[in-house]
Amino acid sequence: MAKTTLQLDRFLPYRLSVVTNRISGALSRHYADRFGIGIPEWRVIANLGRTPGLTANDVVERSAMDKVTVSRAVAALEHKGLLSRERDAGDKRKSRLTLSAKGQTVYAEIAPLALGFERDLLTVLTADEAAQLDRIIDKLNGKMDSL
Amino acid sequence: MAKTTLQLDRFLPYRLSVVTNRISGALSRHYADRFGIGIPEWRVIANLGRTPGLTANDVVERSAMDKVTVSRAVAALEHKGLLSRERDAGDKRKSRLTLSAKGQTVYAEIAPLALGFERDLLTVLTADEAAQLDRIIDKLNGKMDSL
DNA sequence: GCATATTAGTTACAATTGAAACTAAATTCA
């Protein structure tokens, strides 16, 4: 018996959107003020923190952010001295991005904060539910790939 | 053994954000062009379609949207002739909102589209997983309430 | 080899958004 009436508060895309925005907002409040960094900048840092030498486009692909957003975040981070670009020798359109010492410090301070937030969030789920959620997200992403 | 390294593609808030944005984007592409309607306007319509006579503030409470966003969406919809306001007799600060015939038509066309999208999305999940996801979202929302 | 197309990244511009300040009506309480 499929749904025939649209009830927004039972509509999955909507429910996901609401809870996700609440979570993202709460998380970013943890670091935005303290470090003067917005969500896109933080995501660039997080990517480079783990994988130095990515290009802006690599970050776009990994983060599902818009390339304009990434471009601006990278420019802002460079301006703040948190990362540096180095033109790729083989392909001069690309720049390899790496966190500066300062950028690494910020990464080293925010990362545990973020992990702590996640850990706290996960306290409301059983281990099994957390694992399920992971699988479910993967499946939904797979579906979106094919769409 | 808790995580000690932040791996963005295993970080729940991030994973949720990516998949949710992909879903919201794909969905809104289904109706945005065809009907010239943005997400906030669509949400107002969806609420009024099911429950006519809501005030703008009722919509705010139900939709977790900002009241400015709702105010503007209502103004736009009125301008397009999709809804009408009627000042509440008892409390003149409020306006009762109802979809016009045209607005109801839009609702009647988009709602099945949205439900079809959701149904298609859910094909990748088992019934059990879909139920789990629902419960999990509720739990996460509960956590965010208390935060 | 060179014209054409694609890719990396940026810039310009317009639309969306939310915080803060505001208006007008209703409620509280002293």
Place this chain on the structure above:
DNA sequence: TGAATTTAGTTTCAATTGTAACTAATATGC
């Protein structure tokens, strides 16, 4: 009562965002 507070909704303003158009470099095809 009537002054002070709260509530519904709007407006102003500045920040964020994405689309489209652009530059520069590389890859492709004839």
